[in-house]
Amino acid sequence: MSHDQVALPxxxxxxxxxxxxxxxxxxxxxxxxxxxxxxxxxxxxxxxxLDRAAYRDNNDPTARVDLVDAIxxxxxxxxxxxxxxxxxxAPHARMINAFVITPARIAFLVLLIxxxxxxxxxxxxxxxxxxxxxxxxxxxxxxxxxxxxGRSAVETLLNNGLDREAIVVVDPSAAALQDxxxxxxxxxxxxxxxxxxxSRAGVDTAAQVIITTDRDDSNVLxxxxxxxxxxxxxxxxxxREQENVPLMKQSGASSVIxxxxxxxxxxxxxxxxxxxxxxxxxxxxxxxxxxxxxxxLLVSEVGRQPQTLPDQVIAVVRDxxxxxxxxxxxxxxxxxxxxxxxRPARERPWAPRPGTxxxxxxxxx
Numbered sequence: 001m002s003h004d005q006v007a008l009p010x011x012x013x014x015x016x017x018x019x020x021x022x023x024x025x026x027x028x029x030x031x032x033x034x035x036x037x038x039x040x041x042x043x044x045x046x047x048x049x050l051d052r053a054a055y056r057d058n059n060d061p062t063a064r065v066d067l068v069d070a071i072x073x074x075x076x077x078x079x080x081x082x083x084x085x086x087x088x089x090a091p092h093a094r095m096i097n098a099f100v101i102t103p104a105r106i107a108f109l110v111l112l113i114x115x116x117x118x119x120x121x122x123x124x125x126x127x128x129x130x131x132x133x134x135x136x137x138x139x140x141x142x143x144x145x146x147x148x149x150g151r152s153a154v155e156t157l158l159n160n161g162l163d164r165e166a167i168v169v170v171d172p173s174a175a176a177l178q179d180x181x182x183x184x185x186x187x188x189x190x191x192x193x194x195x196x197x198x199s200r201a202g203v204d205t206a207a208q209v210i211i212t213t214d215r216d217d218s219n220v221l222x223x224x225x226x227x228x229x230x231x232x233x234x235x236x237x238x239x240r241e242q243e244n245v246p247l248m249k250q251s252g253a254s255s256v257i258x259x260x261x262x263x264x265x266x267x268x269x270x271x272x273x274x275x276x277x278x279x280x281x282x283x284x285x286x287x288x289x290x291x292x293x294x295x296x297l298l299v300s301e302v303g304r305q306p307q308t309l310p311d312q313v314i315a316v317v318r319d320x321x322x323x324x325x326x327x328x329x330x331x332x333x334x335x336x337x338x339x340x341x342x343r344p345a346r347e348r349p350w351a352p353r354p355g356t357x358x359x360x361x362x363x364x365x
Contacts, residue, residue, distance in 0.1 A: 037111045040104050044074045047100065054093035058085050077101060078108045137202045140166045144192040144222055145213040146176040149238055149259065153210050154185070159286045168201045193221040195229065203229045211237040211253075216244045220251050227252030283342070291345040296361035297337040298354055304333055310354055311341035335362045 048055065049070035057063050065073075065086065073086040077097075088094045141157060143150050146169045154167060169180040169187045180187045190197035192213070203209060209226050211219050216239050223237050237253040239245055240260045248256045270277025282289040294317070306313035306325040316323045316330040317338040323330045330337070347353045355361065 033111050037108055040108050040111075041074060041078065044078060044101055044104055045070050047096065048073055051090075051093055051096070054088055054090035055086055056089045058087065078105050080105065080109070137168070138205045139207040140168060140202060140205070142168050142170060142198075142201050142203055142206045142209045142226075144170045144209065144211045144226075146171045146180050146187075147212065147214060149212040150210070151179070151183075153212060154183070156286060168206075170197065170201050193218060193225055195225055198222075198225055198229055203233070206230060206233050208234045208236070211235065214240075216240055216248075220244070220247060223248060223251040223253050286345065288345050290342055292340065292342055294338055294340050295355045296363065297333055297335070297339055299360040299362045301333055301354075302335055302362045305331060306333065306339070309339070309341075310352070311339065311343045313339050313341050315340035333362075337362070 045067075048065075049067050052065040052070060055065045055069075055073065057065060057069060069086055075081075076083055078101075088097050141162065143154055146154075150169070150171075154169075157167065158164060164184050165186075167185050169176065169185045170190065170192045171177065171180070171187065172189060172191050174189075177187050177189055188197060188201040190200075192198060192211070203226055209230075211222050211226070213219055213222070219237050219239060223235055226233060226235055234254045235252060236255045236257065237248050238257045238259050239248050240258075242258050242261050245256045245258060266277060266280055269280060279290070283292050292314075295311075301309055306316060313325045315325060316327075316333065317340065318330060318334070318336070322340070333339075343353060344351050347356070
């Protein structure tokens, strides 16, 4: 089931910034304490009622203490009100009050006061955490949609060294909220086509925005809104249909990925050539086998041809344009170039990874 099909959270929670909990929820603590307080109350009522013959109602000494009187005595005693109209008269009842009911009274008060302080302190801590988070949140990555594509994109970012605290998830569903919190991410619950929701996610100061909802129309609206809030952000958006790619780019997306076409091409390649399909999937899988990466050109590589480098160069980025390795424009590599390479996902003794051993990069400076 997609997240779009999951029931939405209450209206009052939409658009609220929610950080992952480090401890149990305050409401879990509150519920536990309420149950403990109720147990003390009920236990004391039973204790007084079962021993009701040892108690006297000073307003009517001839009357027997009944269940209503036991409840009344328990509530005024545990709350330290103590009117004195009902009191223990037998020695054993007074001893029970001294050594059983008095500790229960103390525990009851501690629970009530502690619960109030815990709720207030938890709310205060949450407000402070959100305020601190807002102050330091800059040049971060906003991921809109935490379904299969969103989680895969986040996993790739983490595997490539991005700090977990530099990622903010925006999704309207309660299931996504739970999943993202379980993964340790801050979440803004709400519709990503609304300006106030994106503002709470800090889109105006974000470096990158990844849009991965399951609806192309929602992706277009989210892209338009993000671009209005942040003209400089790098926006990567997914679309299901190839025909929507031009519309997405006109809306302000920096890069558009066609999910259905990409999967279809991979399926076709795997059908025609299982080996080719396996290699393509290897390139898209992080951590083992082959990987596609972008790296700086090294000083020792300036003036050389792309085909002569240790890495398998497939493209050269020059002046923000991408050239294939065989393009005559990049026959000789120049300072400021960046290389898109295919290389082992893990460094091997026979295949060292250039640029990871302190070599000087051939930047424009």
